[in-house]
Amino acid sequence: MKFSAKEISLCCFLLISCAIEDPSVASFDLQRIRLSEMLPFNYNFEEPKNTHAEKQANLFYSMSNGDTMKISIYEYSDITLAKAFFYNSDSITEKTEFLINGERKRFLLHGRRVFVFSYMFSISENSSMLDSLVSFAKRFPANTKASENLCKFSLKNTDADNDISVQSGYFLGVEAPFNMLVRRYSDSSFSWVCACSSGKVSNADWAVYSAKRQENFYEGDSTVIINRLQNGVVVAVYGDLDKERMLSVYKKFVELVR
16 A cells, blocks of 8 residues: 655654654644535734743634634643643633624633634524634643642642733842742742742853842842752742741752752
């Protein structure tokens, strides 16, 4: 049996995709991604704006009712960033249909990707179409388990769904060339924060940030412990804790992320 070059190429892609647990959206042949039985009539990549995503892909589909379905895929470096920037969900979660600037939008989260479906006519009561949107998101292999250590660190005294956020551009009042994942904690007497960078921070970026901190009032503040570990991850603990307790929290956190 002979195979065409296109079939061989597709088989190789599928094998590679299976070998990679969570391949980037940039590696997919977008013109082959179906919504139900429809192929897109147009597709493109663009630079993400105001979402802090690493990549953005857009696909366009002609609906049977004359509507156009635009699907924007925002891809993050990890699931924790996607959850923090959007809706904090452990797997695919259907969200309410929103009316934004004259367009109806629906958001789905799957792994480290957020899918934004934009259209004109409501599909809130169309269960088959809603199933199709979920099936579309599942076409992209994803690790739906949050692997970030910040998510697993001490669930006591914190709201797992609402107390994780991302600080981008600035951290502790100082301009920072890296993202920090932040988890807030509180008990009856104290409130504090554990934070770590969303990935490795280079020596150069850390030097830039450290230099700027020299001029910031947080420098020398006993309520803040911040360091760059040998693995390149920046970790910080700050808040209302006394010195001894803060140091204890910091040591436990460092052991987890190192």
